[in-house]
Amino acid sequence: MATPSRIGFTWRGASATSKGNVRAHNEDSILDLSSCGLWVVADGMGGHNAGDVASRMIVESLAGFERRASPSALLDDLEDRLTEVNRRLYAESLVSDAGMSGSTIVALLAFERHCISVWAGDSRVYRSRGGVIEQITRDHSEAQEAIDGGSPESSAASNVITRAVGGAQELYLDIELRELRNKDRYLLCSDGLYRELSENDMAQHLTANDPEGACKALMKQALGGPCSDNVSVIVVEFSGA
Known part of the structure; x- marks a missing residue:
């Protein structure tokens, strides 16, 4: 269902998640609050204690999110809720024998x-505009740091995250503001998707389908490969002036 903004923009979103073809359970959590103009993908950190609990805590904290009168109040509320989840996860890691959960x-x-993209870690936002796809977010990972430093990405660093909710005492979020245009489509996803599909494949599915169809096509292709990780997608289309 399309949800209007105050100036005539409407948006509609679709979402899907799967444990993939190898993992025994799904540590991803997703949230589609189209009524509030909020969409979230959280990927529990594999190899740590209860990553699914950490991702679920994020989604549960944001599930009661409400639309605010001003953008700054909306963003502040989001940051406050994530900061509180970070505090709880980090505090638990200090007293738990099981280690960190993030x-x-x-x-x-x-x-x-x-629209504003907010992130910590290597889950991503892409924008499809006029058939051209662009990665909006920049990974917080050792692999990205190596690339930024002029070194090739190493397989050893490919899964090492440098920021996460619960990963440190202080949570640092990156924020990217983008102007909306008619028929923009945004894709939020965990690394389980973009490690299976090329950007060309993602662009094709986003261009050829409505949000529901794009989600189905993206998931179908991801699950048609090895898909050794959990995979989550959210697609949002904006229409208006």
Whole structure:
């Protein structure tokens, strides 16, 4: 169902998640709050204690999110909720024999004429505009740091995350503001998707389908490969002035 903003923009979203073809359970959690203009993908950190608990805590904390009168109030509320989840997870890790529990986070917030991507970790936001796909987020990972430093990405660093909710005492979120245009489509996903599909494949599915069809096509192709990780997708289409 399309949800209007105050100036005439409408948006509609679709979402899907799967444990993939190898993992015994799904540590990803997703949230589609189209009524509030909020969408979230959280990927529990594999190899740590209860990554599924960490990702679920993020989604449960944001499930009661409400639309605010101003963009700044909306963003502050999101940051406050994530900071509180980070505090709880980190405090638990200090007293638990099981070690750290954490999760990546990527969220999309829709405003009147703009949207904001908020993230920590290597879950991503892509935008499809006029058939051209662009990665909006930048991974917080050792692999990305190696690339930024001019070194090739190593397989040893490919899964090492440098930021996550619960990963440190202080949570640092990156924020990216983008202007909306008619028929923009945004894709939020965990690394289980983009490790299976090329950007060309993602662009094709986003261009050829409505949000529901794009989700189905993306998941079908991902699960048609090895898909050794959990995989989650959310697709949001914006229409208006």
